[in-house]
Amino acid sequence: MKKQSRSFRNVSENPCNMCMPLGGIIAFKGIQGSMTLLHGSQGCATYMRRTISEHYSEPIDVASSSLNEKGTVFGGEANLKKGLENVCLLYQPRIIGVLTTCLAETIGEDIQRITADYKLEKQRPELPIINVPTPGYGGSHSEGYWHTVKKITAGLAKETPKHSKLNLIIPHISAADIRELKRLLRLMTIEFTLLPDYSDTLDAPYAETYQKIPSGGTSIEDIATMPGAPATIELGITVEEGVSPGKYLENEFGVPLYRLPLPVGIENTNLFFHTLKEITGKEIPEEIQRERGRLLDGMFDSHKHNFQGKAVIFGEPEQVFSATKLCLENGVTPKIMATGSRTRKIDQLLAEELKKFEHVDQETVILSDTDFSIIMEKCRQMGVNLAIGHSEGKILTEREGISLVRYGFPVHDRVGGQRLLSVGYQGTLIFLDRITNTLLENKYKNYRARMFEKYYPLPSPAECELKAR
Amino acid sequence: MDISSDAMDGIERLATDGRKGLLGLCAAESGYTLRRPLLSSFETAPIAVNCEVKKMHENIRPIPAIEERKDSIQTKGRTRQELKCDTDSVAGCVSQRACVYCGARVVLNPITDAIHLVHGPIGCASYTWDIRGSLTSGADLFRFSFSTDLEELDVIFGGEKKLARAIDDLTAKYHPKLIFVYSTCIVGVIGDDLEAVCRAAAEKHGIQVIPVQSSGFAGNKSAGYRAACDALLNLIKPEDNQQIEKDKTINYLGDFNLAGELWIIRNYLKRIGIELNVAFTGDSSYETLKTATKASFNIVQCAGSMIYLANKMKELYNIPYLNVSFLGLEDTSESLRRIAKTFNDLEIMRRTEELIKMETVSIIGEIQYYRQRLQGKKAAVYVGGGYKAISLIKQFRELGIEVVMIGTQTGSKEEYATINNLVNDGTVIMDDTNPSELERFILEKEADLLVGGVKERPLAYKMGIAFIDHNHDRRHPLSGYAGAVNFAREVYSTVCSPVWKYRKRGDKNEKAEQKFPQCERKSL
Known part of the structure; x- marks a missing residue:
């Protein structure tokens, strides 16, 4: 197994990640009644709205302080304050998230002070405004997401009497995945606070009257009482401790923290339920056990097909880790694991997992802080025949003929990215079926021609002679 | 349903409208051989339903x-x-506009064999990677996304050296003739001297490296168009101010060859006897753009992005321009006529009328079918x-x-x-x-x-x-006659889709059923 990162390169070719504020917007979308404002130039908000809109097929209203030349030279205070006021007038939000951009950070805006001033001036002392520094050059959208979830937690959590609601903190997964996690917890009759819950706000049902801020999301009150929870489960083992909201709750309020991988794949899902059982003492209900049995049944049914897969897996670290695990469990060989994020943890975690599985040839490579030019080159070298990741990987299909199983964010060239189900025993099986069926489709598409080409032509006289010898 | 007679009704109405005499004439002269529209799955769609749901x-x-x-x-x-209009967006109002960089990028991006290098943090490049539906007949380097991916240290110590190294690397790997280097917000703030780095790189590699001054905060999207036009002027400038001999070709400004739109229009022009020199910037390349100044005149479609360039080309190279639009039947025919007229050539004008007639007849039936329903x-x-x-x-x-x-x-x-x-x-x-x-x-x-x-x-x-x-980013052409019928078909496919009869459902199911008992019964 080899590790490689891109830090020595001068140029990124075909990026595998986006920038910090985008992750921040997603996080705020999971807070009830929230509106987000990007402090920077107009384009950032528009680009990110467009990108998120394409994946979720939802209107994504994100305000901008629309900094112009003057604001950049003399400071953007007036713009930010006016922006906040207009957001209040147009949207009447319950909470505002202010995210910075490259521009605001580089000119050194003190958003903490400006937003505090704003609340005083406009007499809105009760309006929570959460400020999050998210310079685009500071990291990928994954880091932006976790950083923002932590700031939200830190900004709203208050010392609370102990209660029985479990904290569940999630990475950026699909809306369908969130709904599945909620269903599973309900089946276990566990009360919980899930943060951030954008399953309704980013996948809203059609309603007769359009709502500018869609209903749903984790309520401010629920977040406030997270410190009284019996425990926190954070589905984020690749997350650095410094930006971990669960770690914050543990350090500040002593809430025991269980950091788990996403429950994708049988082992990760087992771990998820065992942890729930351990924390709450509740038994895993029959219905979930049957789902587990069905997953095993499905794994056995398709194991031979899956053994043909040599995969490249790319995207956000948390998704890469769990998808790799799913591949390993099912005999798909993960040849390349790649993320555009600059995370150190994933290398070690993946290396440990790879060691556990004997069938894997050790010629695998882990890439962090990488881009698609490197991924594509490696795919060519290592004979990859399957890609698992977000839509930008379509370049691998287009240029290298490698079929793509869409997973993660963004999915912009197919519908239903928000409805891709991949967690829990049921989700795992659906995800696995997507992988198996892609391999099967390739097989059926090509095998007649391949076999014909390989076996039909008669050997040349020279070859016959060679064999006779 | 008798489609041809439906369509004829529409044509008669149009003809008597007085505005579209020609359309009626075409249909009449064609001997009523209107092509049956391609209706595919919509043929069985309950057309009337939509009208009830008001x-x-x-x-x-x-x-x-x-x-x-x-x-x-x-x-x-x-x-x-x-x-x-043409002012800065109001903070907090959730403008739909993008930024200066976006304006510049969308204009230049279709140049097929250029390297488009974004000097800035990764986001600016990520969000604009291959987002235009521009097609190419040659190189496809423009579909790659290149960025200097500036990080915290670069922001502190400046990004000039990294940029120079990035250009070195890209030149070694792709051997381009042309590189555009886009400036982004932070480059404008930290003050990297883009001009100097580009000049040095151009000299070093013997290629053209053109800076695009597109810092996001320095105006709105229109400022980006201007920055792109300045870059283009820089590119088309004849070397050593030599005079390029004019020929009878024309340039087409403001078409980005979305889903082959440029090719559609180029073929129309060819048929009426007019040679297209180069388009700005759909399916263009370093070599073709270099010949831009030999054209006898420019036609300008997307004026918002290109009028500045058109005026400059008139001023610098004595190339007059004509505003055109190839969206819709009326504008397409009108534009072709005006272009033909500029040549003052009876043969060209005759062929233009012939083309207009032929193309109109071939689609009018289908368009009328939609018109009736819309x-x-x-x-x-x-x-x-x-x-x-x-x-x-x-x-x-x-x-x-x-x-x-x-x-x-x-x-x-x-x-x-x-x-x-x-x-x-x-x-x-x-x-x-x-x-x-x-x-x-x-x-x-x-x-x-x-x-x-x-x-x-x-x-x-x-x-x-x-x-x-x-x-x-669309994947179907809307230009010319082919585009006009695509447009009509698209309007029909969305306005008359059967899905809208269910729209009252959702959260208030009961109310919907009360109001639309018929729809509900049908769906069961």
């Missing part, structure tokens, strides 16, 4: 007016003063540039649809004046609008469909109305 929103929630926005919204017939619908339009908006008003009129709300991101005063002349009294006109205003006026004007881009699409669908993609 007035879907009773309650219009008032939104507080933002003082600074008031002058950017007007109602035709009620407001006298000029519409406020007559009386109301459209809301929010697009990037003014020329698109103007053409859309006419195009909708061809389909019997009235535009009741219209706006653009970067329209000019002149374009808004034209819009104002074209629309009916009561139509709402607005510049640099936002979701709140779109929502309000869609409800107030009871629009049946919205025209827009990716960000507007989900808003329309959430409000339960039809939507037309008129964005640069």
